Amino acid sequence: MHHIIDYSSPNLAKEMHVGHLRSTIIGEVLARVIEFAGHTVDRVNHVGDWGTQFGMLLQYIYEYEPQVLEHPDQFHVTDLEVFYKKAKACFDGDVAFADSARQKVVLLQSHDPSALAVWRAFVTESLRHCHAIYQRLGVTVEDVGESFYNDRLAGVVTEFKTRAL
Secondary structure (H helix, E strand, O other): OOOEEEEEOOOOOOOOOHHHHHHHHHHHHHHHHHOOOOOEEEEOOOOOOOHHHHHHHHHHHHHHHHHHHOOOOOOOOOHHHHHHHHHHHHHHHOOOHHHHHHHHHHHOOOOOOOHHHHHHHHHHHHHHHHHHHHHHHHOOOEEOOHHHHHOOOOOHHHHHHHOOO
């Protein structure tokens, strides 16, 4: 029998928290028991690597930390956490910032090279942090980000419309 276990699935660009650890440990225990019983297990981690949080971060970087754009791969997950908290405060308190952040999501969806370069750096650093924790726990997962589905969504929407769903 083949089983799929969905792990902690953290939102990237933020540090993992205890809730992520709990579901990771539960998932790993289940996977090991199922494998011990002779079954196959796929360990999947559907990470939140797309959406509004990245628009907020991009807008914050463009507006307040433009030097990051020159070397987006030279920061640490703790920098991301600081950027995220500041970006979230701006998003919640400034309508113009929130509108601009939503436009940054559109830039990502349009495959803007500059936005994608910064996004990739955010994702890479976030996953590095997550995998360091998983490694300490003896956990191996296959990451599948929300972004994986981007190119597939139009077809799904069309099919739903065709079927009147």
